[in-house]
Amino acid sequence: MKKHIVILFSFLGLFFFGQSKITVLKTGERTPISNASIFCKGKLLGKTNIDGTLTFKTKCEKVEVKATGFYEDEAVVDKVMELGLSKTDPKTQSIEGVTISDKSDPRALAILQKVNNNFKNNSPHSLDSYSFKSYEKISFDFDEDSIKQYNQYLTHRLDSLKLVPTKTQSAEQKKDSLEKLNVMKLMTQSKLFLWERASEYLYSKKYGEKVNILDNRVAGLKQPVYEMLALRSNRNKIPKEIQEENRTLYRYFLTDSIEIDGRKNYVIRFRQADYKNPIQKRKFNGYIYVDAATYGLKKIESNSKKKSEGSITSIWQPIDNKWFLLKENFKIKMGSTVFDEKQKDKKSKDNSEEKLKKKFGNYVFVMADYFDFKTSINENKKDFTGYSMSVKNSDGDVLEKYRTDSLTERERMTYTKIDSVGKKYNLDQKLNVLTGFTKGKIRVGNVDFDVLQMLKYNQYEGFRLGIAAKMNEKFNKYISPDAYIAYGFKDGEWKYGAGIDLKTTLDKTSYFRAEYYNDVDAAGRFPENLWNFKMKINNSGVDLHNDRFYHLKGFKLSYENDLSNALTVRVSAKRDQEEAKFDYNYNNLGNSFENFATQLTLKYSPNSKSMMTPSGKLTYEQNYPEFYFNYEQGIKTLGGDFDYSRFDFLVQHSFKTKIGVTGIRVYTGLVTGNAPIWHQYAINGLGSGNSTLNFNLTSYLGFATMEGGKYYNDKFVGYYLTHRVPFYFSTFGKKISSFDMVYRGITGDMKNTAIHQFEFEKLNHFYQEIGLEANNFLGSPFNLGFFYRVGYYATPTFKENFAIQLKLNFLGF
Structure with missing residues (x-):
């Protein structure tokens, strides 16, 4: 084994520190520059000959290239390199600027299209x-x-x-x-x-x-x-500079071909579309080498418009006719x-x-x-x-x-x-605070605080302030108690709960949980079991205009296990007291009941990628499709007042085609048997229902133009379609904007509305709304959407059908 390692590193040494050849040319003219100096960390390696070439050896990652009368530049070291230098004469630059069209070369676009078409076949996958x-x-x-x-x-x-006189300072100063x-x-x-x-x-x-x-x-x-x-x-993906949807952001030019390791390569240079004039030496943002035989990527270098802001270089090599990433080199300015x-x-x-x-x-x-x-x-x-x-x-x-x-x-x-x-400064703890926040937690020593519980708003509680703390693995690797307390300023009530997790292994997610709760929830809320942090944030504004809440107090036991990287299962049983907090009477039996129910939850995410950490499973790459399934069974013989079955299902998928990126979300629910309205399904409306302009925050399963708390069904099916138009453009700052077309719809029914004695409507026709979202609106981290209700539930009044919606861009579709 040791011999093999020695041979391996010897080979790597010969490869990386072997001879390199660079060709230096005049940008625009493609003629050689002789006597150009090549430096490694200020040390001269040599000068180019009459053909503009130099062969040298170096251990440097990059070399600097200087020539009299040209702006200096640098190149990432490879076996074969080519670099174009721009002349320093401003008059010459302006003449060259006219020579190069502001439109991409059709030949370059045709080659890049073949790169995209052949990417899967060229990929090691x-x-x-x-x-x-x-x-x-x-x-x-x-x-x-x-x-x-x-x-x-x-x-x-x-x-x-x-030499400066010593000033009087406090101990802190x-x-x-x-x-x-x-x-x-x-x-x-x-x-x-x-x-x-x-x-x-x-x-x-x-x-x-x-x-x-x-x-x-x-x-x-x-x-x-x-x-x-x-x-x-860039290991398994097409670099953003040549992705089809980004073509409008760059201008591409086929400038030459070059031979590397006996293989012909097309040389395509590119620059940003808004890069009208050379700034600080660069006429182009970078270059792309494409293998002529397979249309596989050989090399790509992408530079910032200003040289001082950084560059990214990726180099591939063919192995068994597949292109493996061989080397990457990034340099990015961070303040x-x-x-x-x-x-x-x-x-x-x-x-x-x-x-x-x-x-x-x-x-x-x-x-x-x-x-x-x-x-x-x-x-x-x-x-x-x-x-x-x-x-x-x-x-x-x-x-x-x-x-x-x-x-x-x-x-x-x-x-x-x-x-x-x-x-000295306990950097571990400080970084844990930052990384925990991305998962919805703030870590302080042995305790994790739930970000989602700190501040909420709904029509029943108004503003709800709370604190939820959970002991993490620093307290105990296997045992994790937790508790929370919250107060609603509108209803004037305290809510609280406590629980404990008992892990069965540290190799994967597998634990038993017992909990007590005394809280309120929205009637008919679609369950968010096993949803991730982003999905929950996205759906957190669903009850902004809904005051139909019920109180629940009881105990719950559950067990959760990751059967595989893709499949998670959770089983639970609960017994609680439930009471409507709005004017409601169920089948002349009142508004307060006992309930005993069991539940099975499944999550299947075949393409997502996760890892196990001391603090639990971390999904570092969420890929679609994803499937969520819940089955809840009310059992009268075990102390409950009702026998009912509740099934709900959610699937979401996102895929890319030549006409853009499409996202789809389909969700459905069905209730059989007898149960109060909070065990049915609320059709989530985000609108206020009054005569003012309808402005709201996005939700995962809600409708921007629908009045909140108005519709309830015992069966329904809904969908959410979004399509990102493959046209990207620069906006303020460095943000890239685009547009999404959105179409939402839902329909269903309720078999017996008379037993639910309160004011509501069933939704038994198609409710539809269409919209247009501007992503990174005006360079901000928000998407601004404009929606309009169409079809059966549309009214003659424009204001009633129209809504404006705001969403954080990082939440995705």
């Missing part, structure tokens, strides 16, 4: 099985050119501070000044952040994909950030470190001081190498069991075995320096 490994490194630091400048600046500043100085010194010696990961990827058409995190380490943290382990790349300096204003007569800002750009650097490719593996079912991703090791002990790029002195110091900082 078209193989029966494969495996490979990866080594990835993410860091946060200054740009290499800025490190030396920063060190000189800090030395000068510290020397200057020694002294502490802040000292901490600031320590951080400034730290940045001279190490990066601000460093994370390494080694992974193994297994794929089988029969069993799917399995990712094993062989080892990983994050500077300053005792445990990995599990959300970060799921960071994705600046700014220092204020005071100096005497030379123009001022009173020797006053002016403030100058010294800026040093901060960047996220990402590099990833993929190696040890095998296109046929032994498909052992045991290797694919459990969740889609598993963590084998997380202390960094075996990282050296997989590193394809040795750590620099600055990176080695990062582990030493930042580890001590992380321990």
